[in-house]
Amino acid sequence: MKKQLLILLTLFIATMGYSQTFTVQDSNNNTLRFTVTSSTTVSLITGSTIINTNVNIPSSVSNGGTAYNVTAIGVFSFDGEPISSVSIPNTVTSIEQQAFSNTNLTSVVFPSNLETIGDYTFQGNQLSGLTIPSNLTSIGNGAFRGNPLSTITSLATIPPSITTVAGNNDSFAQGGDRSGIDLIIPAGTTGAYVTDAGALWTGFNTVTENLNVGDTYIDNFITYEVTSAASSTVKAVGYNTAGGTVVNIPATIPNGLITYDVTEIGNNAFQSKNLTSVSLPNTLVTIGENAFFVNNISSVTIPDSVVTIDDIAFAQNQNMTNLVLGNSVTNIGDAAFRFTGLTTITIPESVTNIGVVAFGGLGNIITDVYCEGLVPPMISTSSNLNSDTFNLSRSSIHLHIPAGTMGVYVTDSGALWTDFNPVSEDALSIDDFELAMDIKVITTSYALEVTSSDSVRLENYSIFSLSGAKIATGTESEISTASISKGIYILKLDFDRGIVVKKVLIK
Structure with missing residues (x-):
């Protein structure tokens, strides 16, 4: 009898320990509320106090000398909060029902270890693009409905399960209309995502396979x-x-x-x-x-x-x-x-x-x-x-x-x-006479325009063919090329402080 009571007491204490809640401040002074889910893990829950619209969820937290990994963002955690950005650590494997619904998120980076996104999790935000991580296996009903989505990139070679319906439970689109969304998927996965029997990722505006090296x-x-x-x-x-x-x-x-x-x-x-x-x-x-x-x-x-x-x-x-x-x-x-x-x-x-x-x-x-x-x-x-x-x-x-x-x-x-x-020794080298970095020659359809700082003065120019024949000379900083055939030429510019020689393309 005493042994049975001891076992029951131990289980009660363990249960009490796992249901323990506590709060931790993030780096932006938001007070985040957690509940213990195992001896080493916690989940974010409702009851956080948000004073900064930028939320930084830590990968681990401590309470009473015990450290825990943050592995989940629980139901309704930030529902309706005025959040504009959130940092989610790679320790998180699940984001649960309506965790970020009706906030002000314009973008979100999902952790690489994320496996599940619950029902209506990000509904009613301002997300225009998503990148689905490779480990994600399921996306719940209406998870992203009510967002102005235009692009979804999935890195998962096995398509995550989604809800495809004409009604408002569609995973991505209000009313189930995905025709305004472009889909990018891994190379060789069009069948699994779109064309195979039972494929769910249908109805998108375009489908693009993101090619791999060697493709x-x-x-x-x-x-x-x-x-x-x-x-x-x-x-x-x-x-x-x-x-x-x-x-x-x-x-x-x-x-x-x-x-x-x-x-x-x-x-x-x-x-x-x-x-x-x-x-x-x-x-x-x-x-x-x-x-x-x-x-x-x-x-x-x-x-x-x-x-x-x-x-x-x-x-x-x-x-x-x-x-x-x-x-x-x-x-x-x-x-x-x-x-x-x-x-x-x-x-x-x-x-x-x-x-x-x-x-x-x-x-x-x-x-x-x-x-x-x-x-x-x-x-x-x-x-x-x-x-x-x-x-x-x-x-x-x-x-x-x-x-x-x-x-x-x-x-x-x-x-x-x-x-x-x-x-x-008559070749014109581009670096023979380097005058200044501010000398520029702009080519237009009818002229070469020489620009420089006020500290130098152009005295004259000469244009040579690549074979060294002199084509034209003058003193203007805007050199007419109307009578010169198209091609590559050498332009020699004589300034009061030295000479600059450049190759130019006459259009």
Whole structure:
């Protein structure tokens, strides 16, 4: 008998301990009320005193020397309170019925460990977008009704259970009309969410699969592969020639509500596609091996964003007579422009390495090479033309280099830019005459506008072609370009305090 009484007393004490309530202040001086649900956990309950519209729920609280994890937000906890924002810790696994109904929430970040959202939990708020965490398994009746929802992103590969009805118990929409809401779901889950028998996530305005790294996607005949889901970047990896011989690769591509930046051209992406023209975006960083190998491209401008042009990237474009290399290119791979029709080549100062047989190969057709860098790029110099960067006799190529660089390019011990004939120190280097950071040249459809601070005065200008021919001179800060052909030129600006030389694009 005594033993039975002891057991009953122990159970009573345990029950009393678990039903204990206490309050704790959050970091914004709100008084939050908790009830003990186990020896290590508590749930937030009604009775909190909110004096700050920003509520910060702690992950753990202490009472009487005992620490507890906050694992639940109980029924009606903040119902009707004037809350504008709430921080919910990752320890919370359930948010129960009407816990945040009819508050002023405009956004909410759900904890990654959240498993259940109860009935009418966030009804009557100002939520326009939701991100459903991957562990969520169920969303109750009317949980988000009465909110101006426009976008829902679910990270759960298994769709959480929801209520789909025409009435007001629909999980997301008053009256069950979801036609104004766009849905984003994980890659490969459209069936489970939308189209399979019994799928509940139906009736949304659009459904977009958030692609994973390695997933491919076709836009305007070009196939793209996701390279980063976090930063939304892709590379072009293939092309359907039904799109024609003129290709304009965009800076971004859409996939439903997600926009991806095009940062790479993948290996072999446009190989042997009979292209006559290609436009590259200023988001590109890398052009891969064989990317445009064997085509009929006559002219190409490499954007300033590109750092690397890999091996054989533009080789066997025998009609190519014009090449503009961007000012960020550091590496030009082996045979990158071999067997093209280039006669004049301008190497930006950013280039540090040019691979074997990168240029040449169609006979002795290269006549001029302009190097803009004060430090010569590394090249291959060999009597075996198949091991030489220029893949042809240099004795008929005119090398143009910046003033004062004859030694490092040609005559110093170990210099690699040898055997060119002639060699002249007449190349205009962008950094030869650096005047001030405030000198800007703005290109319009009819003029070049030179702007500077009041501390300097423009005395005259000269415009040169990339081959060094003088095109125009004058003294105006607004330079008319109506009579000059479109293309890339060198603009030399003489100020009373020095000289600035820039590359410009005349439209």
